[in-house]
Amino acid sequence: MSQDVCIIRGDGIGPEISDAVEKIIDAAGVAINWIPLDAGLKCVEAGEPIVPDRTIDRIREVGIALKAPMTTPIGKGSVSPNVTLRKRLDLYACVRPARSLPGVKTPFQGLDIVIFRENSEDLYTQIEYMVTPTVANSIKLISEQASEKIARAAFEFARKNGRRLVTCVHKANIMKIADGLFLRTFQRVAKEYPDIESWDIIVDALCMQLVTKWRQFDVLVLPNLYGDIVSDLAAGMMGGLGVAPGANYGDKTAVFEAVHGSAPKYAGLDKVNPMALLFSANMMLRHMGHDAQAEAIEGAVERTLVKGVKTYDLLGSAKTSEFADAVRAELRL
Ligand code: NAD
Numbered sequence: 001m002s003q004d005v006c007i008i009r010g011d012g013i014g015p016e017i018s019d020a021v022e023k024i025i026d027a028a029g030v031a032i033n034w035i036p037l038d039a040g041l042k043c044v045e046a047g048e049p050i051v052p053d054r055t056i057d058r059i060r061e062v063g064i065a066l067k068a069p070m071t072t073p074i075g076k077g078s079v080s081p082n083v084t085l086r087k088r089l090d091l092y093a094c095v096r097p098a099r100s101l102p103g104v105k106t107p108f109q110g111l112d113i114v115i116f117r118e119n120s121e122d123l124y125t126q127i128e129y130m131v132t133p134t135v136a137n138s139i140k141l142i143s144e145q146a147s148e149k150i151a152r153a154a155f156e157f158a159r160k161n162g163r164r165l166v167t168c169v170h171k172a173n174i175m176k177i178a179d180g181l182f183l184r185t186f187q188r189v190a191k192e193y194p195d196i197e198s199w200d201i202i203v204d205a206l207c208m209q210l211v212t213k214w215r216q217f218d219v220l221v222l223p224n225l226y227g228d229i230v231s232d233l234a235a236g237m238m239g240g241l242g243v244a245p246g247a248n249y250g251d252k253t254a255v256f257e258a259v260h261g262s263a264p265k266y267a268g269l270d271k272v273n274p275m276a277l278l279f280s281a282n283m284m285l286r287h288m289g290h291d292a293q294a295e296a297i298e299g300a301v302e303r304t305l306v307k308g309v310k311t312y313d314l315l316g317s318a319k320t321s322e323f324a325d326a327v328r329a330e331l332r333l
Helices: 014-027 041-045 053-062 081-088 144-160 178-190 203-212 224-238 275-287 291-306 320-330
Strands: 003-008 032-036 064-067 093-099 112-118 128-132 135-138 165-170 197-202 219-222 247-249 254-257
Touching: 003 014, 003 053, 014 032, 014 275, 014 291, 014 320, 053 064, 053 081, 064 275, 081 254, 093 144, 093 224, 093 275, 112 144, 112 224, 144 165, 144 178, 144 219, 165 178, 165 203, 165 224, 178 197, 197 203, 203 224, 219 224, 247 275, 254 275, 275 291, 291 320
Parallel strands: 003 032, 003 064, 064 254, 112 219, 165 197, 165 219
Antiparallel strands: 093 112, 093 247, 128 135, 247 254
16 A cells, blocks of 8 residues: 655656655565645745745645755745744754765765754844944753653654763853753753763864864754754765755654755756655655665665766766666665
8 A cells, every 4th residue: 555655856856766766665675655845945946935825734744845946035024934934834954964974985984873953933033133333142942842752752763763972062152041041951851761872062163173073973962043054064075965854843743855045057968866855755764664675775776876876966977867777777675
């Protein structure tokens, strides 16, 4: 029986990487009934919100969506489709794994971290105003409730996946009240997981240590803004935006998406790397209980890379569709 999954094919390079991913999942033998949903630039051009209510409602009903990147129109008044989805579906945990890959040369061999970024508050509440004509104020909102949810999600993940260490990343030496609350809440939750080691580090020290002693880190928990920045750093360490996956989890709904955006200048060229969306889809397959198929796809990608079939961003010459065909040919089911 096929399972329903919503899909937003997105803007720019979105449709071509979605196509590659759908074909690989199909070849891996997972029967999915893809439900295409509208969102992104075409909705804005039609005078609709960038993520229409019908799209939000359908994702809420189905519970799972794979989302290709969308273009955020620049200018006053346009809201980010991603922030909209995260807020309206209460997707409080943004999870971004970063690990070094066979066949992808980086100085960071042995990198294997999982980032848990709080997704709903901090400076992303978009509460901003001008105090005077020359002074702006942007509110950093941290609640014990949201801090507890993200800390718990990270410890639960660590326990289920045999991870050894969860590290809280903060700037509580300066923002003693807001980041102090995030850290204290983390420390309280940590006491419920005596089987997992816990630690904390100031965000600037983390950035330095990530690029010098990356093997010492395992699971990281961060407020929204630090999580956003550190996950792009981690994406670079694993080989670039073309390979970095992500997922957004709420209690009832999960939306899986690559870290990268819609890269409009490459749209329609059959050139970009579909791996980031594919690895995001793999996180989705595991969430749905298709662990064996997710593992088969990971193995096929690794063999493809080791054989030297890579897209331009990994210094290869394969097109998006050629890379996808090579992965399909490498599947061992
Ligand atoms: P981007 O991530 O789209 O692209 C930046 C550069 O990264 C590209 O020019 C390309 O060199 C490289 N790149 C990105 N994805 C790649 C891939 N799959 N394979 C190979 N190389 C890849 O960032 P941007 O140019 O700043 O943003 C473009 C649009 O995407 C903007 O409208 C932005 O708001 C939006 N955006 C959307 C999301 C999302 O939907 N999750 C995330 C970030 C940005």
